[in-house]
Every structure is written in C-alpha cells, then in structure tokens.
Amino acid sequence: MPETPNLIHLAIPAFIILLLLEVVISALVKRETYEAKDTFSSLAMGIGNVLIGLVGKALVLGTFMLVWQFRLLELDPRQAWVWVLLFFAEDFSYYLFHRTAHSSRWFWASHVVHHSSQKYNLGTALRQTWTGNLSGGFVFWLWLPLLGFHPLMIMTMQSISLLYQFWIHTELIGKFPRPIEFIFNTPSHHRVHHGSDIKYLDKNHAGILIIWDRMFGTFQEEEEHPTYGLTRNIQTFNPLRIAFHEWIDMLRDVVRPGLSLRQRLGYLFHAPGWSHDGSRKTTEQLRAELEAGPQKDVHQTATH
Numbered sequence: 001m002p003e004t005p006n007l008i009h010l011a012i013p014a015f016i017i018l019l020l021l022e023v024v025i026s027a028l029v030k031r032e033t034y035e036a037k038d039t040f041s042s043l044a045m046g047i048g049n050v051l052i053g054l055v056g057k058a059l060v061l062g063t064f065m066l067v068w069q070f071r072l073l074e075l076d077p078r079q080a081w082v083w084v085l086l087f088f089a090e091d092f093s094y095y096l097f098h099r100t101a102h103s104s105r106w107f108w109a110s111h112v113v114h115h116s117s118q119k120y121n122l123g124t125a126l127r128q129t130w131t132g133n134l135s136g137g138f139v140f141w142l143w144l145p146l147l148g149f150h151p152l153m154i155m156t157m158q159s160i161s162l163l164y165q166f167w168i169h170t171e172l173i174g175k176f177p178r179p180i181e182f183i184f185n186t187p188s189h190h191r192v193h194h195g196s197d198i199k200y201l202d203k204n205h206a207g208i209l210i211i212w213d214r215m216f217g218t219f220q221e222e223e224e225h226p227t228y229g230l231t232r233n234i235q236t237f238n239p240l241r242i243a244f245h246e247w248i249d250m251l252r253d254v255v256r257p258g259l260s261l262r263q264r265l266g267y268l269f270h271a272p273g274w275s276h277d278g279s280r281k282t283t284e285q286l287r288a289e290l291e292a293g294p295q296k297d298v299h300q301t302a303t304h
Helices: 007-028 036-068 080-101 105-115 137-141 143-147 151-167 178-183 187-193 211-216 239-254 261-269 283-292
Strands: none
Touching: 007 036, 007 151, 036 137, 036 143, 036 151, 036 239, 080 105, 080 137, 080 143, 080 151, 080 211, 105 239, 105 261, 137 143, 143 151, 239 261
C-alpha cells in the first residue's frame, strides 16, 4: 500500500479559515465564544501536538507494522468493503479509548488537555495533548493491524475521525434533524461531552458515530447549557502548565509518604478524582451524592 498524505497537516489552512470565520460570526451575533489568551493557548497546544506528533506517529506506525506482521487475515485495501469495515472498527476503537481516557487517570493525564478550556469553539478543537501517543493511547487500536488492516489504512481512518471532530466544536450550530442526531456525533452531543456539570461528566465519548454511547449507556442529551472546562479549573493559559499539570499532580500523589503499593497504583490507574482517603471524588461518587440529596459545594471536589 503506497504511503498516504497526512490529512491533518493538509487541513490546517482550512482549520484556520473556519476558526477566523467563527470569530467573525460570533462577534456579529454578539456571543462571547472566544477569549484571546485562551485561543492562543489552544493554538500553541495544537502546534505542539503537530511537532511532537512527528515522533509519536513514527512510534505508532512502527508498532502497528510490527503487529501487522502477525495478522490473522489478509484484508485487501483495494476492496471497498474493507474500508467500510475499518470505518466502524476504528470508530469503535476510538470510543473505547475515549471512554477509558475518562475513567483511568493515566490516560486522563493526557486527555485532560482537551477539556481544560472554559470556552467551546473551533479553537478548542485544536487544544490537543502532547503526550497521548507517548503514553500509550494507541494500544486501543492494536487489534486492528492484528486483524489484518494495513497500518497506513488505520492511521488514515484515524485522521478522518479527527477531521470530522473539528467542526463539532462550535456553539453556532444547534441541533440537526432527529435521524442525524441519533446516528452521528454532532455539536450538540459534543457540547455535552465538554460540560463540567455533574450530569454531563463522562458522557458522549463518540468520534463520528454516537451509536456506541447509545448502545453502552454513556449517552446524554443536551438539556441545560453546559458549563465548559474542568470541575476544578487550572486557571492558566501557559501551554506547558496545560500540557503537564495532571502528570505533575499525579506524580505528587503517587510519591506521597505512607501509601501502600496498591494505593500508589490507584493514583495512577483509578478514575480521575479517586483518592485513598476519600478526600476527593470520582464522577460516580459525585453522581451518587447528587442523587442522595443536596450536597454542599460538590462541584468543587472532583479533579476532572
């Protein structure tokens, strides 16, 4: 299979044009969608992601190629049905990865970057992690080259998924007709995903298809306008702080004196907000408190 172009790199001019267009429209309709410092931080994160990705993508491709040598099937990329099958398989893999990135602190430490903005716009779509591939997020796709999909096919489909997810980061689009909203990830569904309200936490993990969330119980309709950002916002526009704050906080928890090995591993791999002494709360604990009755300042106790 010949080498395919990097679709994300090719799309960068379109990203910038659409972002500027959204800025103009937001100003015309008098919506405070953008904040200069926040947008520059998002752009810095996006640029860093592209540069670091040159190393990360080489690591991923090399690993995929290694696994592909042991493939179970011969799947011909010249066959259209192979690409259709890959579309669903890759999208499901993304759902599994994305859901795990919200339920395991190790993966959350990279993914939290994308949720750190308190604004929701096309600039936020560019706020991407610098550590995702380096910390092993690609393992959720390893079954695809093992099955027989060529690594370049997989990486092309991953790029298509990321391209799709760019345009859904907007408040300027409301809801689509019900059949579209039922099948596809839309701006409405993804606004929920970026909400820090307890009812919206860890919902709508879709890439392109929302059907996985509907099937596996993680779907939430957009009702009240979401409060964007984290339940405990980091209050910085510094790209280095945005990129590494959760890794630093996690390391501090792991090296606390007096913890057992199991507790140290808990701070690495349990859900964000987990604590050995109950001083912090996970999403499930916050929901349980909310369902039990009014709680004092529960919005401030999680670490999402």
